[in-house]
Amino acid sequence: MTCSTFNPVTHVLFDMDGLILNTEELYTIAFQNILTPYGKEYTFELKLKLMGSQAHETAKKIVSELELPLTPEEFMAKSKIQFEQLFPDTQVLPGAKRLIEHFHKNNIPIGLATSSSKESYELKVNKHHQELFSLFPYKTMGSSDPEVKRGKPYPDIFLVAASRFPDKPKPEQCLVFEDAINGVKAARAAGMQVVMVPDPRIDTEQTKEATLVLKSLEEFKPELFGLPPFED
Structure with missing residues (x-):
């Protein structure tokens, strides 16, 4: 794919399970x-x-x-x-820490959009990963959040997560990172571009709705979406 395939974005939303953590x-x-x-x-x-x-x-x-x-x-x-x-x-998956820290350092607004409950989130994060997840100023936990009426593949979680950014970006200004088919469907239904890092067992036919498919977050090039490139 060429750069012209993608539209520039200003805000980024991350799924958690299977994308940031090996849960x-x-x-x-x-x-x-x-x-x-x-x-x-x-x-x-x-x-x-x-x-x-x-x-x-x-x-x-x-x-x-x-x-x-x-x-x-x-x-x-x-x-x-x-x-x-x-x-x-839980362990952090390859490329996730570097990417989150890169966005934070470059003042790119980032939010967490996980279907986990608050209780489940704390079990996964509190022992080893509090420092990394503290870089997300906005966290939406679908199973606990009364505003998230329906789970993925419905768009609710991403629309709610985007609404929590103070400057209220439009859906097309947001880029989603996902690993799941239902998550990709939810992001697309919300009107957002989505980078998918699927389980390698998933048939490529089932990844076609994603804007970009990668084997690992380590492969992601922020400049493809108009975001600051890595310096190294």
Whole structure:
């Protein structure tokens, strides 16, 4: 793709799970731990349907699709126990720290737009990553935020997140970073350009809605979208 393919932006929104932190693989472990006693498998196909969903939506879909003898509330309670064990030791994915720090240093307004709840966010961030996430002055946590009525693939979270910037940018002024198909659909529905860093198992046909697809955030060139380039 050439530079002319992209429109310049002024504001940036980041998803968190599977993009900044390696939590998507931890969700897989957590859910499989819950499902194993019932003889069920958390397949990658099911995971793709759920990535980006709010917590209650995820629980409802897993219980329904796998016909579990649990209520969504019971599934969420079991999930919480798993998350408390797994999430405190999350790791930052390649390129994420450098990119966030670069935008911060160059005074590019950045916001976090995660489907996680506040409680889940704190489990993932508080032990090791508070300094990095303190660089986000605006955080929208979809599963806890009353303004975010619907989860991804609906545009709600990105529209709410953009509205929290003091200068209220238009959707076309915002660039979204995502890893999930549902997240890309949500960003496009919000009228925003979106850079996707998909799980390598995702079929390329399913990444076509993204403005730009990368293997890693390490590959991103800010100048493609009119943002300050890296100095090194």
